[in-house]
Amino acid sequence: xxxxxxxxxxxxxxxxxxxxxxxxxxxxxxxxxVFPKELTAIVGPTGCGKSSVLKCIYRTYLPxxxxxxxxxxxxxxxxxxxxxxxxxxxxxxxxxxxxxxxLHCLPRKxxxxxxxxxxxxxxxxxxxxxxxxxxxLRLLNVPERLWQVPPATFSGxxxxxxxxxxxxxxxxxLLLLDEPxxxxxxxTSERVIDLLTTIKAKGVGMLAVFHHPELVRRLxxxxxxxxxxxxxxxx
Amino acid sequence: MRxxxxxxxxxxxHGNGCPRCVASTGPDVGSNICPHCQSVVANAAISFDxxxxxxxxxxxxxxxxxxxxxxxxxxxxxxxxxxAIFYDNGHQWNLFSLNAAQQRRxxxxxxxIVYQNPHLGLNFNFSAGGNIAERLLMSDLTHYGQIxxxxxxxxxxxxxxxxxxxxxxxxxxxxxQQRVQIAKALSTSPPVLFLDEVTTGLDLxxxxxxxxxILEIQQELGTAMIAVTHDLGVIRLLADRTIVMKNGRIxxxxxxxxxxxxxxxxxxxxxxxxxx
Ligand SMILES: Nc1ncnc2c1ncn2[C@@H]1O[C@H](COP(=O)(O)OP(=O)(O)O)[C@@H](O)[C@H]1O
Ligand SMILES: Nc1ncnc2c1ncn2[C@@H]1O[C@H](COP(=O)(O)OP(=O)(O)O)[C@@H](O)[C@H]1O
Ligand SMILES: [Mg+2]
Ligand SMILES: [Mg+2]
Ligand SMILES: [Zn+2]
Numbered sequence: 128x129x130x131x132x133x134x135x136x137x138x139x140x141x142x143x144x145x146x147x148x149x150x151x152x153x154x155x156x157x158x159x160x161v162f163p164k165e166l167t168a169i170v171g172p173t174g175c176g177k178s179s180v181l182k183c184i185y186r187t188y189l190p191x192x193x194x195x196x197x198x199x200x201x202x203x204x205x206x207x208x209x210x211x212x213x214x215x216x217x218x219x220x221x222x223x224x225x226x227x228x229x230l231h232c233l234p235r236k237x238x239x240x241x242x243x244x245x246x247x248x249x250x251x252x253x254x255x256x257x258x259x260x261x262x263x264l265r266l267l268n269v270p271e272r273l274w275q276v277p278p279a280t281f282s283g284x285x286x287x288x289x290x291x292x293x294x295x296x297x298x299x300x301l302l303l304l305d306e307p308x309x310x311x312x313x314x315t316s317e318r319v320i321d322l323l324t325t326i327k328a329k330g331v332g333m334l335a336v337f338h339h340p341e342l343v344r345r346l347x348x349x350x351x352x353x354x355x356x357x358x359x360x361x362x
Numbered sequence: 363m364r365x366x367x368x369x370x371x372x373x374x375x376h377g378n379g380c381p382r383c384v385a386s387t388g389p390d391v392g393s394n395i396c397p398h399c400q401s402v403v404a405n406a407a408i409s410f411d412x413x414x415x416x417x418x419x420x421x422x423x424x425x426x427x428x429x430x431x432x433x434x435x436x437x438x439x440x441x442x443x444x445x446a447i448f449y450d451n452g453h454q455w456n457l458f459s460l461n462a463a464q465q466r467r468x469x470x471x472x473x474x475i476v477y478q479n480p481h482l483g484l485n486f487n488f489s490a491g492g493n494i495a496e497r498l499l500m501s502d503l504t505h506y507g508q509i510x511x512x513x514x515x516x517x518x519x520x521x522x523x524x525x526x527x528x529x530x531x532x533x534x535x536x537x538x539q540q541r542v543q544i545a546k547a548l549s550t551s552p553p554v555l556f557l558d559e560v561t562t563g564l565d566l567x568x569x570x571x572x573x574x575x576i577l578e579i580q581q582e583l584g585t586a587m588i589a590v591t592h593d594l595g596v597i598r599l600l601a602d603r604t605i606v607m608k609n610g611r612i613x614x615x616x617x618x619x620x621x622x623x624x625x626x627x628x629x630x631x632x633x634x635x636x637x638x
Contacts (some may be wrong), residue, residue: 145628146635186617188624212603212617214414235570247581 130198132301132332133161138193139168140179152356153179157193159334159351161301166323167335168343171353177336178228179238180353181303184206184217184334185225195222198214200300206302220249226291226307238281238289239264245297263292266322268315283310285346291319295326300324304335308342320345366449366553366586367412367435367478373443373610374430377401384443387610389629394427404430405610406443414553415584419601419618421591421633427610428590432556434589436475437465448472450553459583470500474547478559480539483546484531490517490542491527494549501550516545520575537568544575548583555579557589561596573599598622606630 138157143150148233154176161167181209182188184195195207199222205214224245236244242263243256251259264274267288273281278289287310294302303346304323310318323346327333337343343350373483380399387394387403392420394403405427412418420428429565433439435446441458444500448455450472460468477483484493494513520541526534533543547555557576561569573596579585589600597604597618604621606614606629614627625631 142624145631182623187619189616189620189626212615215617216416216602235574 131158131160131162132198133334134194134198135159135180135184136194136196138180138183138184138190138195140176140188140191152176153188154183154353155356157351157353160349161332161334162348163300163330163332164327164336165348166327166346167349167351168347169334169336169351169353170343173353175353175355178305179354181225181305181334181336185219185223185303186210186212187225195322197301220245221297222299223301223303224294224297225303226305228305228309229290234310235277235279237275238269238278241278242292242296245293249297259296260292263296264288267292267318281345284312284315287304287311288315295322298326298329298331300331302331302333304333306336306338309338364414364449365411366414367446368447368449369411369431369435370409370446371406371444372408372429372431372434372441372446373406374404374434374439375401375406375442376404379442389608389611389613392609398602401481403610405607407611408444410605410612410615411450412554412586412588414586415580416586416602417580417589417600418589419589419591419597420607421594421597421604422607423633424592426607428592428607429558432475432590433556436473436556448554452558466500470497471502471550472552473554473556474550474552475556476540476543476558476560477548478562480531480536480543480590483543486530486532488530489528490522490531490534490545493531493542494546497546497549512549513545516549517542518547520545521571523592535568537563537572540564540572541575544572544579548579548585551583553586555585555587557587557591559591560589562591569596576600594622594633 139155140153141150142153157180159167163235169180171177179188183190186207190208193208196204197207198204220287239260244257246259256309267286271287273285278286291307308319311319379401380396380400381403382398383403384406386396386398398404408431418610422428430439433512446457448457488496491513494516495509498509498512503512514527517527518524522538522541522545526570531539561572565619591597601618604618605612606621608629614630621630622634625634
């Protein structure tokens with residue numbers, strides 16, 4: 128029997144904007160689980176808090192209430208809602224990967240270095256890291272002439288592929304994905320789907336938000352639907 | 363991860379001070395001047411730790427007490443309050459209980475600093491190589507040939523160029539002077555490096571290359587760093603974790619991406635919003 132690598136219990140988050148004196152509800156009482164070799168998809172209308180759930184797990188957002196239980200390889204459980212900053216950094220380095228919707232990366236590094244960096248940070252040598260990065264970029268259809276160019280000037284689709292490659296290269300145990308194929312052409316999307324399927328079969332547990340319902344049908348083993356929260360501010 | 367520095371309740375008061383200084387200053391009253399005795403509470407209640415190989419950012423507006431933190435840790439200024447423990451190869455050093463000779467030893471061997479103002483970090487009467495030699499002479503290396511070799515390596519590594527080794531940094535550009543300071547700071551391979559507004563006032567392209575150099579050093583040597591800056595861009599690029607200061611106090615601390623994307627304090631929200 129597989130046990131869950133991630134169990135989220137009653138996770139709630141709201142933002143308080145001091146200048147506007149406004150509380151903005153994001154997600155409320157979210158329960159979900161992620162298992163090894165499985166993909167859990169989060170669905171729901173825009174603004175219902177899908178990205179916020181992923182960011183709370185990664186601790187880019189501070190969770191408001193609830194528990195986020197991550198179980199590591201040794202079976203030890205950490206509540207990410209309570210864990211120290213150092214503990215979270217450690218898990219980001221080895222265990223938990225995040226392919227965000229938008230690429231925030233070093234503007235002046237060649238794409239190949241941007242992608243290999245997570246392996247370098249883990250202590251791999253430069254050669255191994257570059258080879259692994261090159262393999263992934265090839266798989267994701269990134270033309271070789273772009274490899275030495277900083278991604279700052281890339282198109283949306285190219286940036287997204289760099290972002291994906293960077294998230295996948297470190298082979299995390301838990302992978303968070305926020306609309307990873309939103310701006311890709313159909314051919315590249317297919318490659319990404321193949322890649323995610325392969326990685327899943329290798330044992331990675333995934334929690335994902337997808338742009339297209341079709342991707343949920345094809346990739347998800349479980350689906351969690353979020354209900355939009357009543358917003359107290361006007362818009 | 364290994365802890366290298368633990369700072370507890372550190373503080374600095376300029377002036378005679380009175381028992382009400384700390385309680386009467388800070389972000390709640392919006393001032394660092396004690397209304398009872400007119401002393402300046404540069405900072406107080408500063409607590410944080412630093413782990414091996416990480417970069418901790420300290421941000422906040424001018425006058426919020428950032429530089430005073432690193433100046434105390436580098437023994438440039440004596441603290442008025444609190445303590446700091448440096449963990450080094452199985453030893454624990456209670457920084458502010460050490461005698462002057464012990465403090466000098468740590469300054470020369472185990473800590474490095476890069477100041478915003480290169481005049482503070484470099485002696486302009488010496489050549490670039492001479493500045494590095496000066497620091498090496500105060501540590502263990504005394505062989506002339508070895509010192510020159512080491513200076514040459516460092517100036518090459520920091521892209522000053524070994525051919526400029528015998529020139530005075532007086533004639534160098536601001537960016538080059540910062541590189542010489544970095545080379546000097548790194549000469550004794552210190553486990554801890556303090557960076558005080560190292561790129562402030564430089565051209566953007568020069569800034570970018572210095573920041574790249576700092577990141578490369580962190581990755582290659584695993585040096586732990588405290589980076590003081592009022593520039594959010596520098597924080598975003600360099601820091602794993604960030605402390606936000608106002609009126610001499612820490613108002614918020616967290617993972618850098620969290621501080622920037624989900625700031626909790628009204629002041630931090632304002633800082634982040636105005637930088638967008
Ligand atoms: N950093 C933030 N600061 C303030 N409000 C935010 C922030 N991030 C998200 N929100 C708000 O939280 C709600 C949920 O957003 P999000 O998680 O992005 O939803 P989804 O991904 O489902 O579209 C929205 O009302 C959004 O405006
Ligand atoms: N020698 C001094 N005498 C009086 N006040 C000082 C002295 N040095 C610094 N200060 C004051 O201490 C406060 C904090 O200074 P500093 O740490 O340099 O701030 P920051 O680096 O954030 O700009 C400022 O208000 C500054 O004017
Ligand atoms: Mg979203
Ligand atoms: Mg300063
Ligand atoms: Zn006073």
